[in-house]
Amino acid sequence: MKRFWPRSLLGQVLLVVAGALLVAQAISAVLLFRASEDRRMQRTVGSLALQLTAASSGALAGPSGERLGERFGPMRAMRGAHERFGPRRMRIERTDRPPALPRDRAEPAIRAALRTVLAEQGLRGSDDLRVTSRSALSDPRVLRRIEMGRPFAPEMHLERARIVLASVPDGQGKWITARAISQPRDPQALRALVAQTFVLFVVLMLAIGLLLRRITRPLAALTRRVEAFARTPDSVAPLLPEGPDDVRRLIEAHNAMEARIGAMLDEKDVMLGAIGHDLKTPLAALRVRIESVEDDAERERMAAGIEDIVRTLDDILSLARVGRASEPPERTDLGALAASVVEEFEDMSQPATLAEGPRVVAPVHVTWAKRALRNLVANAVRYGGEAQVSVLREGNRAVLRVTDDGPGIAPDRLSTITDPFVRGEASRNRETGGAGLGLTLARAIAEAHGGQLVLENRPEGGLRAELRLPL
Known part of the structure; x- marks a missing residue:
């Protein structure tokens, strides 16, 4: 289901409205079909009832002894009523038994309705009523009438119509049989319903589509603006308000x-x-003043403390400036970028290696990307003893991966290790850890590029840190 469900507001609303319209039209079609079938059956039942009551009026009496013909008035009035109920009746037939053909079909629904009408009119023998139907062109009376040159009206559609026969006993050993033509279903009605549904569907979808476009177009522009501002919050011209008042107010x-x-x-x-x-100005002054300290060990400790403060200050300033680049990212060979970072550590005699991999080019801020990768390699060397760097491509992402063979990170700390001033090692000694801003800075740089920093413990031991950047 999710595979075919549209993700946009426009697609979802159009799909829901289209589905609701189709369901409503289907229900309407069923109701119209049932009403049409009821009307067809009522016309047939009415025609048969009038024929049988008229034919029986001279032979059968009502419950109080009067003739049914007297109850229903002159035949002229009967014929006028019959014209309102259905097609002109065919001649009544009196036979020893109900007429039957091999392919006759029982009509229980018409029998039940006709039996009720005849019982209400007081016609005896309705309990033995028999109702069947057959193809119009297979009925002997229809064929005889055609042979006599008395064709039916064109609207009868005899090739598709059926003849309904209703037979009741007359109480004298005979059966009275009435016939009525049951017209076929009108195909024009179905075509009209389909055409109506199509026109309604097109008009409604077009109107809703235009309205939703007026709403979703400014929302899409606002979404793009928010995404761009999240990446590089530069001061640019404000977005022009458009669309309905609610959307304008939002913009x-x-x-x-x-x-x-x-x-x-x-x-x-x-x-x-x-x-x-x-x-930095007073720190530089302190660096000069400690030169006058005669104790070499004390002087080195003081210099190391000043350097710690300067590096921490540089990290804080760098973290604060991430995402505020003055220049756009440039397409860079990430393999060459990783090689330059690894060379820096090799020049300092620190164990870092670069694995061979495919050429991957991505738009990055070179200085930031180097800083993030440098922090990951430094952590791997510090805690794992050695850093293995590789450049990969996974789908639409470039991956700068750094692995080590160290102790890794406790699982309960993986989600917080990239927070500012959180370290994998408890001390604040620069030799064993640092201020806890390296991973925070790497994560901020990855997110500034629209990517992410992923940290995972390796099953074989050690940590795998990945900078995943969009291509």
Whole structure:
């Protein structure tokens, strides 16, 4: 079911309306068909009832002894009533037994309705009523009438019509048989219903489609704007409000929110720049002043502390600026990018290797991508002793994978290890860990590219960290 269910608002509404319309038309068609069948049967029952009562009026008496002909008035009035109920009656037949042909078909529904009518009129013998039908062109009386040059009206459609025969005993050893032509179902009615459904379907779908397009077009533009703003929250011209008033108000509210967020981000950049300048200046002065410390060990510890503060400050400033690039991403060979990062670690005599793989090109901010991969390799070297780097392509994603043979990460900490200042190792010593911003920065860089950072413990031991970036 989900496979055929549209994902867009326009498709879902059109599909639901189309389904509801088809169901409603199907119910309407069934009701119309049943009403048409009821009318056809009522015409046939009425014609047969009038013939039988008229034929029996001279032979059978009602419950109070009067003649049925006297109860129903002159035959002229009977014929006028008969014309209202159905086609002109055929001649009544009196025989020793009910007429029958091999292919006659019993009509229990017509028999039940006709028996009720005859019983209400007080006609005796209705309990023995027999009703059958046959093809019109197989009935001897119809064929004899045609041979005598008395054709039926064209609207009779004898090739498709049926003759309904109703026989009742007359109380004198004879059977009175009445005939009525049951007209076939009109194919024009079905075609008219199909045409009506088609016209209604087209008009309704067109009207709803135009209305939904007026709603979904500005919503689609707003969605694209939100997605673009999430990737690069740059200050651009506000989105033009359009569509119904509710959608216009939504777009105007988004424009106001976007302008406020942009102003806050600009203020943040200015503030961080000032903080970085104000902190690095006294740190540089401290680095100069510690040179006067005579104890070499104490001087080195003080210098290492200053370097820790500077690196942590650089990480914080980098994390704050992710997503605020001034230049668009450029298509880059990720294999060459990974090779340059691995060479940096090899130059520092740290164990990092690059596996051969396919050439994968993706749009990235080179500086950010290098920084993210560098942080992953540094973590693998620090905690696993060695980093194995590979570049892969999986579907529409490029994967920068870093694996190690270390202890991995406790399963209950995998979901929080990328939070700021959360570390896999409890100490704050730069030699064994750090400030806990490396994975946070890598995750932020991946998300700024529309990708994600995935961390998994390997079954054979160690950690697998993947930067998955869209191609």
